[in-house]
Amino acid sequence: MYSLNEIKENYRRFSDSKIENIARNESKGLRKEVLHILKDEITRRNLNPNLINWVNTEAKSYEGLERKTLLKNIQSQSCPRCNSETKLYGFETNTVKSFLIAASIKRKEFILCMDCGKKEKLNAIIITFFAGWWSGSGFLRTPYYILTDIFNFLYIDKISKRILDKFIDRYNGSFRRYGANSTTITRLIDLKNKNAQ
Known part of the structure; x- marks a missing residue:
């Protein structure tokens, strides 16, 4: 050092x-x-x-009560997909697509309501199931990622907390500069979800 x-x-x-x-x-x-x-x-x-x-x-990072309040404010926003006013969660998806000699694996994170997040995960599982097997590495990785995404349904709260904590850390400066109000939170959630696509 x-x-x-x-x-x-x-x-x-x-x-x-x-x-x-x-x-x-x-x-x-x-x-x-x-x-x-x-x-x-x-x-x-x-x-x-x-x-x-x-x-x-x-x-200047968010800590303690300030972080808990920001987390609660993030979770209380309307869903960016369906506009429903239910609790938001962080979701991760894994998609495997194979092309004869190689496989492409994409891991994405979204902040969505429970219904939209589950749809996103199921969509990734279906794409992987149909498009993941067609190469040597894809043949080996496809069952792993399908099982991982299915298994992760059991740990939605734990995975959500990790993703939302990372979101707060990633956009810490933006929250400090523009305020942790609904407008800023919604804009940053939209930005994160757009970057995931």
Whole structure:
């Protein structure tokens, strides 16, 4: 692991665009001491001061009661598919498609109501059942993923919690910048579901 002085020297050598990229895309995973070095470098170079706000919002994660409240707010939104006002869950699906010599495996995560999530999982199982067997690797992987998706029906709450926690962590900065209101939550759920397709 690099010392803080080495990190500081490295940051001084980076181009402005590299510093901006670190601030926008990598600041969430940096230690607090390194965040201070990054913010000092942004100030020293007279880069856009909004980058410091960006770094601050990305670094302050939701914990405790604040996280529980946000989780409850996410789950109480209308379903993005059917618009029903029931509890939302996180779902994961696995789809295997084979093409003679190779198999394509896609894992997707969605935030949907129970009915829409189950339909999405069943659709993935059906596609895998009919399209997964047609290569050597697909022949071996298809039963595994079909059984995994069927078995996961027993652990919907546990899987949902993992997916929703990851969703909060992924969009932490957006919640901090734009507020954890219904409009922001709905927009980010739509974005996540769209990226999964």
